[in-house]
Amino acid sequence: MRKQCIVILAVVLLLVSTAIMIKFGTLPQADPNGLFMPTSSSATWLMMIDPETNKPRPVYIEPEIIVSPFRLVETMSAAHF
Numbered sequence: 001m002r003k004q005c006i007v008i009l010a011v012v013l014l015l016v017s018t019a020i021m022i023k024f025g026t027l028p029q030a031d032p033n034g035l036f037m038p039t040s041s042s043a044t045w046l047m048m049i050d051p052e053t054n055k056p057r058p059v060y061i062e063p064e065i066i067v068s069p070f071r072l073v074e075t076m077s078a079a080h081f
Contacts, residue, residue, distance in 0.1 A: 032058040 028036050032045055043062040050057045050070045060067040
């Protein structure tokens with residue numbers, strides 16, 4: 001009976017220690033809009049100055065698209081890129 005109790009106790013301890021194992025890693029961070037974007041995305045957020053209010057505002061930029069809460073003024077021609 002004593003051996004059975006020791007075996008049962010060993011199994012319980014193994015299960016408990018496995019259940020409380022600590023895992024380390026990084027947690028994703030939400031974008032300014034509160035969404036969690038995929039890690040494989042090539043987009044980013046930039047803080048840009050709104051020319052009307054002179055205050056910083058977030059602007060979403062991808063290689064194919066730019067989303068801005070204010071009108072973007074073209075200051076360079078395509079030849080500069």
